[in-house]
Amino acid sequence: MSKSANPGSGVIITGGASGIGLASAEALAEVGRPVAIWDINTERSVAVAADLADRFGVATVGVGVDLSAMANIAPALEQTRAALPSIGGLVHAAGISLAVPVAEMTEAQWDAVLNVNLKALPFMVQQLRSLLATQPGSAIVAIASINATLGNQMNPxxxxxxxxxxxxxxxxxxxxxxxxxxxxxxxxxxILTPMMQPVVEHLEPGHFERPVMLGRMGAPREVASAVRFLLSDDASYITAAELVVDGGTIASQRTR
Known part of the structure; x- marks a missing residue:
């Protein structure tokens, strides 16, 4: 993707210190976009921001923020605005995966997952909207999952x-x-992320590869390329869409 296809405004990446969030931050910094790394791990977010600034020469900031509480969004945004020249994008990659079936689920566990994964998004949009509206080409990408379509009794x-x-x-x-x-x-x-690695090691070899048409797990950078595209001017007429990056898993009839 050419650098000219990307707006020059900054992008906030939640969960940006690891996995798909980190890969997305790298992909965006690579084409010259300033990035704010929002992550619950403050030390890691600061370190990642410093590394990206050093490697790609873009403005960055690492912000420690717990998105389970909506009151934490405003101070994180204030810190971000002070560090970046503009804000024209958001990637919501932060998420909690809690393998607890319904029979064992507590209300606190349910709320912990829904607050970070889903509830935080509209409240970030609420506070970012006026800023995004001033930047040509502004866009938001939310990281979903094939679990939104495929049933999973262990992770309701x-x-x-x-x-x-x-x-x-x-x-x-x-x-x-x-x-x-x-x-x-x-x-x-x-996708083989740090969050998935322990699960992969626990299960028999080939467990996740078996139903995938392409016969392998994906890499975070392959998702990041889709994120970067949707934030770019090349996707200027795409909104309300779901871009599936699953190697053909949802459409597969192979034995799971």
Missing amino acids: AYTASKGGMLSLVRSLADDLARDGIRINSVTPGY
Whole structure:
């Protein structure tokens, strides 16, 4: 992707210190976009921001923020605005995956997952909207999951949060379009992230690869490329869409 296809405004990446969030931050910094790394791990977010600034020569900031409480959004945004020249994008990659079935689920566990994965998105949009509206090409990408479509008895809260995200993105798209702001979702399949690594090691070899048409797990950078595209001017007529990056898993009839 050419640098000219990307707006020059800064992008906030939640969960930006690891996994898909980190890969997305790298992909954006690579084409010259300033980035704010929002992550619950403050030390890690600061370190990642410093590394990206050193490698790509862009303005960065690392912000420690716990998105389970909506009151934490405003101070994180204030710190970001002080460090970046502008804000024209948001990637909501922060998420909690809690493998607890319904029979064992507590209300606190349910709320912990839904608050970060789903509830934080509209409240970040609420506070970012006026800033995004001033930047040509502003766009938002929400990271969903194939679990929004495929049933998963072991992870009902995560599944519900990602299914809700797909519907929420369509609703927000209808609203934000009035200000020229696009919003889309990216649905990753089985991606080998630090969060997935322990699960992969626990299960038998080939467990996740078996149902994938392409026969392998994906890499975070492959999802990040889709994120970067949707934030670029190359996607200027795309909003309310779900871009599936799953190697053909959802469409597969292979034995799971």
